[in-house]
Amino acid sequence: DAKTTQPNSMESNEEEPVHLPCNHSTISGTDYIHWYRQLPSQGPEYVIHGLTSNVNNRMASLAIAEDRKSSTLILHRATLRDAAVYYCILRGGSEKLVFGKGTKLTVNP
Amino acid sequence: SQTIHQWPATLVQPVGSPLSLECTVEGTSNPNLYWYRQAAGRGLQLLFYSVGIGQISSEVPQNLSASRPQDRQFILSSKKLLLSDSGFYLCAWSVSLYYEQYFGPGTRLTVT
Numbered sequence: 001d002a003k004t005t006q007p008n009s010m011e012s013n014e015e016e017p018v019h020l021p022c023n024h025s026t027i028s029g030t031d032y033i034h035w036y037r038q039l040p041s042q043g044p045e046y047v048i049h050g051l052t053s054n055v056n057n058r059m060a061s062l063a064i065a066e067d068r069k070s071s072t073l074i075l076h077r078a079t080l081r082d083a084a085v086y087y088c089i090l091r092g093g094s095e096k097l098v099f100g101k102g103t104k105l106t107v108n109p
Numbered sequence: 110s111q112t113i114h115q116w117p118a119t120l121v122q123p124v125g126s127p128l129s130l131e132c133t134v135e136g137t138s139n140p141n142l143y144w145y146r147q148a149a150g151r152g153l154q155l156l157f158y159s160v161g162i163g164q165i166s167s168e169v170p171q172n173l174s175a176s177r178p179q180d181r182q183f184i185l186s187s188k189k190l191l192l193s194d195s196g197f198y199l200c201a202w203s204v205s206l207y208y209e210q211y212f213g214p215g216t217r218l219t220v221t
Contacts, residue, residue, distance in 0.1 A: 093207055096168070
């Protein structure tokens with residue numbers, strides 16, 4: 001699985017949008033971009049995934065650059081419950097999820 | 110809807126003792142099942158995965174073993190625990206090997 005680069009930490013204020021970036025310059029054509037998050041003392045939670053087009057679901061939006069070398073997870077209105085470590089993962093047909101260090105998101109009230 | 114259970118939630122075991130952690134999934138048939146471990150301050154590491162009853166693939170050679178005696182039951186075992194086995198153990202399931210995975214609440218194991 002190809003490598004991703006994320007900022008170690010980010011801060012946001014409650015009810016404001018949050019844009020979490022991920023760089024994946026060595027992504028291959030068959031790699032899907034997956035996002036998971038892990039709240040303190042809990043297991044990871046699937047958030048969203050995409051291949052080329054932008055994706056939306058009830059939790060978040062995923063914006064994928066045209067060259068696919070970067071992507072952004074968008075939380076439209078951050079809440080205190082969104083405070084977690086967010087992981088950007090590339091999956092190219094492997095049973096493994098390879099978790100890096102992720103971005104620790106702090107949401108301020 | 111699908112639900113994944115793990116027990117116990119926390120466990121403290123002495124070095125050299127055996128281990129058995131259980132994971133069950135409800136609301137789906139023939140899921141793919143996974144065991145991960147997260148050591149303190151480190152990322153998640155895939156330990157085992159299973160595509161069916163009795164079918165286990167090991168990712169990392171270690172002191173642990175896994176079994177799948179029933180379609181929706183996955184068990185992680187050890188005959189003799191080591192200090193290095195301490196960590197947060199997570200079970201996950203997916204519809205297919207390459208689909209998104211859904212994680213259980215985890216078992217926090219401390220080996221003393």
